[in-house]
Amino acid sequence: MAVQPLQATPAPRGLHRHLYVQVLVAIALGALIGHFFPNLGASLKPLGDGFIKLVKMVISPVIFLTVVTGIAGSTDLNKVGRVAAKAFAYFLTFSSLALVVGMVIANVVRPGQGMNIDPSTLTSAKEVSDYASKAHDQSLVKFLLNIIPNTVVSAFSEGDILQVLFVSVLFGVALAMIGEKARPTLQVLESLSHAFFRLVGILMKAAPIGAFGAFAFTIGKYGIGSVVNLAALVLTFYLTSAVFVLVVLGAVARYNGFSILRLIRYLKAELLLVLGTSSSEAALPSLLEKMERAGCPKQIVGLVVPTGYSFNLDGTNIYMTLAALFIAQATNTHLTLGQQVLLLLVAMVSSKGAAGVTGAGFITLAATLSVVPSVPIAGMALILGIDRFMSECRALTNFIGNAVATVVVSNWEGGLDRKTFDEVLRAPALPSPTQAPGTAAAE
Numbered sequence: 001m002a003v004q005p006l007q008a009t010p011a012p013r014g015l016h017r018h019l020y021v022q023v024l025v026a027i028a029l030g031a032l033i034g035h036f037f038p039n040l041g042a043s044l045k046p047l048g049d050g051f052i053k054l055v056k057m058v059i060s061p062v063i064f065l066t067v068v069t070g071i072a073g074s075t076d077l078n079k080v081g082r083v084a085a086k087a088f089a090y091f092l093t094f095s096s097l098a099l100v101v102g103m104v105i106a107n108v109v110r111p112g113q114g115m116n117i118d119p120s121t122l123t124s125a126k127e128v129s130d131y132a133s134k135a136h137d138q139s140l141v142k143f144l145l146n147i148i149p150n151t152v153v154s155a156f157s158e159g160d161i162l163q164v165l166f167v168s169v170l171f172g173v174a175l176a177m178i179g180e181k182a183r184p185t186l187q188v189l190e191s192l193s194h195a196f197f198r199l200v201g202i203l204m205k206a207a208p209i210g211a212f213g214a215f216a217f218t219i220g221k222y223g224i225g226s227v228v229n230l231a232a233l234v235l236t237f238y239l240t241s242a243v244f245v246l247v248v249l250g251a252v253a254r255y256n257g258f259s260i261l262r263l264i265r266y267l268k269a270e271l272l273l274v275l276g277t278s279s280s281e282a283a284l285p286s287l288l289e290k291m292e293r294a295g296c297p298k299q300i301v302g303l304v305v306p307t308g309y310s311f312n313l314d315g316t317n318i319y320m321t322l323a324a325l326f327i328a329q330a331t332n333t334h335l336t337l338g339q340q341v342l343l344l345l346v347a348m349v350s351s352k353g354a355a356g357v358t359g360a361g362f363i364t365l366a367a368t369l370s371v372v373p374s375v376p377i378a379g380m381a382l383i384l385g386i387d388r389f390m391s392e393c394r395a396l397t398n399f400i401g402n403a404v405a406t407v408v409v410s411n412w413e414g415g416l417d418r419k420t421f422d423e424v425l426r427a428p429a430l431p432s433p434t435q436a437p438g439t440a441a442a443e
Contacts, residue, residue: 019207020269026208027215027276034219041220047213048277054203054210055282058196060156062285063306064168065193066292070299071172072186079413080173080299087304087409091312094252094401098244098314099344102321105240107340111232111322112329117382165306200285211276218278218388230386233326237390240318241397249314249404256411257418260404262425266294267403271396278388280395280402284309287403294424295417296410304409308402315397319390320347320365327369327379335374343372362387 034041071080147162149155155163175182250260264271267290270283284305291301324343328335335343347368362380369377383390410416 018269019204020272022208023211023269023272023276026212027272030212030215030217030276031219033212034216034221035223038220038223041216043217044213044220045217048210048215048217049213051206051210051213052277052279052282054206055200055285056159058200058203059161059281059284060159060164061192062196062200062288063161063164063302064156064171065189065196066288066298067165067168067302067306068172068175069186069189069193070297070302071169072175072182072189073298077173077176080169080303083300083303083409083413084307086412087307087405088311090405090409091308094248094314094405095312095317096348097248098317098401099321099347101244101248102240102318103325103340103344105236105243106322106325106329109232109236110329111236112326112331115330115382116332117330117379161306162310165303168302197285197289200289204286207273207276207282210282211273214277222386222388230383233323233383234386234389236326237319237322238393240322241315241393244314244318245397245400249401252408253404256408258407258421258425260400263403263407264400266290266425267400271399274395274399275392278392278395280309280399283399287399291403291406294407295420296406297413297415300410300413300415301406304406305402308405309398312402312405313394313398314401315394316364317347318397319394320368323365323383323390324368324372324375327382328375330382331376331379333375333379339372339374343368343375346372 030041030044033044071077146160147166149158149160149163149167152167155167175186245264246260253260253263267287270286270290273283273286274280288301288305291305292298321344324347325335325340327333347364362384366377366380369375369380407416407421
């Protein structure tokens with residue numbers, strides 16, 4: 001009998017080779033450069049912008065390939081509709097709960113009380129009016145119509161996530177209905193999917209550079225000092241988001257048989273990337289593959305994640321009610337319980353109508369306040385200077401919320417590979433989402 005050769009145990013990689021460590025170091029360096037050399041820090045903005053553009057370049061094809069291959073490979077089209085219905089039920093429930101949490105915390109902590117601001121004396125009125133005009137351009141009906149692209153190609157050229165998702169679902173359903181004759185096309189798309197995820201792995205190597213440039217710009221442009229004056233609001237928002245993630249989403253996770261902390265650890269590289277770039281889109285391709293690799297079915301991942309990026313914005317919703325009540329408190333504007341409930345209802349609609357818009361958090365707040373005249377919209381000038389610092393927390397909370405939603409919907413559908421999921425979340429060292437079997441990890 002031939003003796004099997006012993007396989008050498010791979011040597012442990014140094015910490016410097018992990019993507020999350022590289023991004024963390026890049027963020028720290030960016031903060032130092034921005035603080036001590038603000039002009040240089042502000043000039044590094046193109047590094048962050050360039051990296052985000054690189055990622056956005058592949059988002060559309062990655063979503064298309066993930067959704068199409070997931071749906072076309074399914075033999076049960078009824079399941080697609082069932083998954084979509086469950087996903088939207090989840091989104092509506094927890095997005096609304098996030099609005100309520102923000103409102104409750106704002107009433108308990110009252111971060112704006114005692115500021116005694118006269119709205120007529122506020123500066124930056126022009127910038128606020130620019131956001132307000134963008135908000136007026138958004139309506140729920142227009143938003144729904146915009147989901148339908150002018151052409152199939154324009155959905156990809158314009159990079160609108162919901163338009164790409166719309167085309168992808170229709171094309172995937174068409175292939176599933178064709179059946180066996182569509183098998184060659186499906187095989188080509190699956191091969192393209194592997195190629196694009198490998199491309200994502202290549203682009204992720206530039207993540208530390210992008211995080212460095214983006215964070216240096218934020219600190220250099222706005223300065224740490226701009227946070228101090230409104231520290232109560234910033235701190236309240238971060239603590240409220242932490243409570244929502246650890247308590248509310250943590251309870252949901254526990255009910256569905258997993259730990260929210262283990263999931264956060266599993267996604268640590270992506271979360272640091274979101275923190276560094278202040279954009280959850282920067283980590284969208286990685287989230288798609290990591291959720292699938294953790295045992296969530298491709299079909300569910302492809303539907304829940306891209307849709308959640310527009311409809312499941314927990315962090316943005318917390319921000320909206322918290323910031324609106326902060327402005328009311330700071331300007332000594334008394335709101336009755338009925339007016340606060342109206343504000344909540346308007347926010348539920350406006351948060352969907354402006355989904356996917358650049359600067360969505362600030363724009364949706366402007367849309368909400370423009371409909372509820374009790375709160376002076378000029379008061380938004382109070383938080384204009386610190387919105388950049390709060391956008392990072394919004395993006396982080398949104399990202400975690402969508403990861404939890406994907407696991408929960410997968411579990412509801414009975415499609416979660418529990419063994420794989422538990423093994424991945426308990427693993428002491430996690431490979432890169434684009435790592436092929438037998439290759440060196442890049443995370």
